[in-house]
Amino acid sequence: MKLFDSLTFSRLKEGLAKTRDSLVTRVNRLISASGKVDKSFLDELEEILISADVGVAMTSQIIVNIQQRVKDERYQNQDELRAIVNKEISQVFVNGSGGNIKDPFFIPADAKPYVIMVVGVNGVGKTTTIGKLAFNYKNAGKDVIIGAADTFRAAANEQLEIWAERAGVKIIQQLQGSDPAAVAFDTIKSAQSRNAGVVIIDTAGRLHTKSNLMEELKKIKRVIGKSLPGAPHEILLVIDASTGQNAIQQARQFHTTVGITGIVVTKLDGTAKGGIVLSISKLLGVPVCFVGVGEQINDLQPFDAEAFTAALFER
Ligand code: GDP
Numbered sequence: 001m002k003l004f005d006s007l008t009f010s011r012l013k014e015g016l017a018k019t020r021d022s023l024v025t026r027v028n029r030l031i032s033a034s035g036k037v038d039k040s041f042l043d044e045l046e047e048i049l050i051s052a053d054v055g056v057a058m059t060s061q062i063i064v065n066i067q068q069r070v071k072d073e074r075y076q077n078q079d080e081l082r083a084i085v086n087k088e089i090s091q092v093f094v095n096g097s098g099g100n101i102k103d104p105f106f107i108p109a110d111a112k113p114y115v116i117m118v119v120g121v122n123g124v125g126k127t128t129t130i131g132k133l134a135f136n137y138k139n140a141g142k143d144v145i146i147g148a149a150d151t152f153r154a155a156a157n158e159q160l161e162i163w164a165e166r167a168g169v170k171i172i173q174q175l176q177g178s179d180p181a182a183v184a185f186d187t188i189k190s191a192q193s194r195n196a197g198v199v200i201i202d203t204a205g206r207l208h209t210k211s212n213l214m215e216e217l218k219k220i221k222r223v224i225g226k227s228l229p230g231a232p233h234e235i236l237l238v239i240d241a242s243t244g245q246n247a248i249q250q251a252r253q254f255h256t257t258v259g260i261t262g263i264v265v266t267k268l269d270g271t272a273k274g275g276i277v278l279s280i281s282k283l284l285g286v287p288v289c290f291v292g293v294g295e296q297i298n299d300l301q302p303f304d305a306e307a308f309t310a311a312l313f314e315r
Pocket residue numbers: 120121122123124125126127128129205238266267268269270291292293294295299
């Protein structure tokens with residue numbers, strides 16, 4: 001069973017074009033311009049990394065490593081220096097992001113249906129990601145049911161219906177304004193009666209600072225757990241890559257409230273700040289499972305730190 005075979009490395013490269021331009025291209029330009037590692041070089045490098053949202057901890061590590069490398073090793077020319085700098089940045093990215101912590105598609109045998117709850121603030125790409133996920137699980141031979149527990153927004157049902165249709169999966173919904181936890185409950189019952197393999201629950205976007213809405217999320221989770229002990233098996237937090245450092249605040253708050261098990265970083269194609277993908281899992285201790293690189297149904301990729309870094313640095 002091969003998942004995501006419609007998705008290629010080149011698509012990831014395309015999706016990272018803006019981050020590559022702001023990060024790798026700027027680093028290479030810096031190397032061409034200065035040709036040697038001195039204080040002003042390191043200051044400028046630091047600025048480039050921070051502005052791509054690589055994060056302070058990872059940036060400091062990169063600077064320290066490069067200082068050490070050039071102290072230990074003589075480089076003859078700019079190409080050698082470029083190779084050293086790119087290598088050190090890649091290494092910190094791959095190590096710091098935890099590498100590939102787990103197979104995002106692993107489904108334990110005793111989890112049937114396997115329940116994924118999707119949370120996050122408004123407009124980050126939850127519904128789109130659910131459509132993409134459903135499509136991929138369906139292609140992998142799973143019977144998928146989506147639960148439309150975003151009962152808050154008027155157009156939410158319709159939007160999710162369109163995605164369910166594209167993915168070719170079933171959807172459970174109720175009228176706008178109904179209790180989202182009740183929709184989640186219905187969805188699991190329906191999945192059990194159909195012997196479905198995967199349930200994906202959409203939720204309304206909410207600000208991480210609104211405590212009543214965060215409580216509502218807890219309730220949805222609790223009700224899911226009552227209808228199927230052990231569920232939800234996965235709580236995915238969706239964050240928009242262009243949000244910058246505020247994404248960290250969002251993630252912390254959602255994590256505290258419901259205990260997220262994985263992160264999906266969307267809209268990488270639209271931002272030069274793709275560095276957030278690399279720093280967030282270290283800060284939270286939660287892996288990035290998927291990245292979104294476009295609006296189409298096949299624009300979701302399992303996160304692979306090595307492929308991600310290679311897509312950034314490959315020339
Ligand atoms: P939700 O409010 O969190 O459910 O967000 P939606 O799924 O409705 O998405 C909000 C907008 O973001 C839509 O216009 C999507 O097409 C867009 N979007 C979602 N993921 C991506 C992505 O990976 N890349 C791009 N460019 N747009 C995305």
